[in-house]
Amino acid sequence: MIMRLLGRKVPNRVLLQEIIAICIGLFIVAPLAWWATDRTPPQVRLVGTLLPPIVVRGEAVRVRYTTTKRVRADCPGVVQQEIVDSQNTIFSKFARAVGPAIFEPDPNNPNQDILIGHPVIIPEQVAPGQATFRTVTFRYCNWLQRILHWPIVQIGPDIHFEVIEK
Secondary structure, eight states, X not given: OHHHHTTOOOOHHHHHHHHHHHHHIIIIIHHHHXXXXXXXXXXXXXXXXXXXXXXXXXXXXXXXXXXXXXXXXXXXXXXXXXXXXXXXXXXXXXXXXXXXXXXXXXXXXXXXXXXXXXXXXXXXXXXXXXXXXXXXXXXXXXXXHHHTTOOEEEEOOOEEEEEEOO
């Protein structure tokens, strides 16, 4: 390349090697770098609520998040949910595959969606009083993230709610 810039004749063999090197860079290294650095989740959870907001122990609630508009299709992965009760006891739900969630347009903001999650049973052992619900998702949005086991991790936001006895 330098010889050609200086105006000197370059053998065809060297020219072919340069073309191969450029192709490797464009078609192999660049996509790998792109996939390795792509850490954008499908949507970002902004704020959350539980429906109903006052929860009876042992009953089901639905998680409702206001999210940014989805920038890509849902990526496969796992979701881990936990509840921290008023006595700081942590109740972890087993990690499960991210399932198809219900998305609705946010009537108050065209740049946001409403994500309605699957029903969650509040354990009978949760102490009455203030509690926190937390969701952590681990998503694999391309094959390189799956091979390297390097998911996009999204934590929260935490949802504070009231637990009452039956």
